[in-house]
Amino acid sequence: MSRFNLEILLGIILVSFTTFIVVIYAFNEEDRMAEEAEAQHARAIEVGATVYENNCSGCHGPKGEGILGLCPPINDGQFFTTRLEEVGWSGSLEDYIISTVASGRTTSTRPDEYAGQGRPAMPAWSDEFGGPLRPDQIQNVATFILNWESTALEEFVLEELATPTPSPEEEADPVARGQRVFLDRGCGGCHTIEGLSAGTVGPNQTNIGTVAETRIPGMSAEDYIQESILDPSAYVVEGFQDDVMPKNYNELLASEEFSDLVAFLLSLR
């Protein structure tokens, strides 16, 4: 057979093979696209979780549980059922989340329950309005928050990892216990303690044990810290807003928790 004829024969065989490959691919294409869309949604949740951890968890809690008196939870049934009606939002919950995260809240919608961090109650997060997040990051955070729906509506029960029981020494040490109170009660959302938290709404507490000694002449560090927690307006550090920190910590904290927290803060020198 001449090269010419051989190439025609092989060419025809190859064209049929190629057609066969493309047809197989085409049959699979719809499923592949659906799978890819699902994987993209999953990756958006993963990225959103990281953005949330870095930007939102300080106030709204690592798992969206919020801080009593300050920031509302965003992982509960109320958020997923009645919240839109409450604020009179006509769009979808996703739009509501994106809009709120992007532009923030100048004043709280529930000042008695969740005062937020003052004025504004929540800052604008979009880089279009002076915040740090790009639109795609805000979109991903919204996708992540929406993924709380099944647990919020109790359709799915999440087994949580039991925190390891504190060792007996830790249990006996008021400073260690106080540190847990500081973290559990969301103090770190507003106050920085280097190596522990990174809030910037309230004054830095990294060396509060030393600072408190000299803040008010004639007042002991312990008294100053106690009074500042129970009545935050008593002494406001220059450059910070008044009326931001909740004034009901005498109700929120058990008396032992309170004394542990004070002991912990006093130890910060």
Next chain:
Amino acid sequence: MLRSINIQDMRQRLGAAIDNRVRIITAGLGLDELRAVMRGDPPTEKPNPRFKVHTTSFLFHIRPRYYQKGSTILSHTFRLGYWVVFFYTVELITGIVLMIYYVPTPEGAYTSMLEIMSAVPFGNLMRDLHRLGAEATVIFTFLHMLRTYFTGSYKKERSFTWLTGVILLIITLFLSFFGYLLPWDQLAYWAVTIGTSMAESAPLIGNEVNLILRGAPDIGAGGLLRAYLLHIILLPLLAVLVLSIHYYKVAREHGISMPARYQEGDLSKEKQKDVKRRVDFLPDLFSHEVYLVVLGLFILLLVTIFFYGGAPLESIANPQQTPLDTKAPWYFWWLQGLLKLGDKALMGIIIPGLIFGLLFAIPYIDRNPHRSFVKRPVAVSLGVLGVLILILLSYMGLPQYGIETPAATRIIQDMSPEEGHGPLQSVPYDQLQQGFYIVNETPIDNLCPELDFGCPELEEFYALFSHRVNEVIESGAIPNGDAVIVIENWQEDLKKVTMRITWDDPETGERNTYEKHVYIHSNSQGE
């Protein structure tokens, strides 16, 4: 009787009319002639209409009338130049399809990539073909150049053709480079940031060149649009222009070079006559080209669909976050390797400039008239040396070479890299059992007794992590090192994995910590 004559007459006239139309479309080939061409039969008319088309049709005019038989043997050219044009065409076609969906803005680019992959039928295939085709173009351009060099086909009347070829190599590299930015992911953004920063280091005009390329001090909306326009308009136009010159010289002026053994060797009279025999464009060269198109498409589709893992897409470009390991596309590793050797201006601009200058000048420097291997030992050994240096520099360009990362960071990044898959990502989702896994405390085996089939992959991952940590503890890099992996259920179908290494700082004695939080969704790897 009269009627049948009429019908015969009409049939003839109809046949003549169709034949005439066909001749107009094919620039002179009638129906019978077309049939003969397709069957590989000799010409049906005189003068040979297969030669006439080369003057009556532009498209045939730019093709060769014939090549000499000796120059068409496969082992001489390997059809490398043909494959470059083939892949350029693949790029052109898939590129036009991708252009329909692609939006060249920082807000839209990445989203349009996601859409092409998940919402456009065959979109992902087009993207894979475009990516693979681009790499193939670079490979074949380079191989074509090597072939031309080692067969000595750049000499005398071919020296200008060689020069246009080097320009085409540069255009091909720039086309890939600017196309690389368009997906607007971390990979793209940082590779191109490094690339354009070399332009910045150019003496005198560096700052201006950088501004013209990026549109701003950093790559943003302006830089993306410029890369896009260079990629889809300016560089393709230049490529067509230079390719026209390059190809026309081969097709119509000097033809493909004769293998050195035919040109310079001792051949018998018959053999000499045989190698100089003409192989006509119609039907031989043309049918061979059509066959190669079919063959190329088959291999390309087969590889893309069944053997290619898919064009990479990392997370969206983030100018605020420099990845730990930035990597240029592989065909620029040699440049990255050069950059590690010294100053940016010298290694990034001046030396590459000299290299390409040297490539341009090869036919004018090398005055040796011979073409066979044995008669040009210097040129051949320099060529081999050049290829070896290129490979060595490429190896040095790998991120693993010559860059030190702190031990704890390295381990955790290796377990779960910022982008793509690491050992952590290869643990199936349902094996990620909630718990604390403390290195040297939690036993390595039987991690999940409550799972029916256990969790072999998780155990493997944990063993690897423990092994790596113990290795550095023994080396003394992290005194008093502790390491832990915490896996928590975070949401439905979402787990949080924390990897933490703590150690005493050898200088201050303080406790140092490096930790990384990774969120893993059950669907994120695709199934």
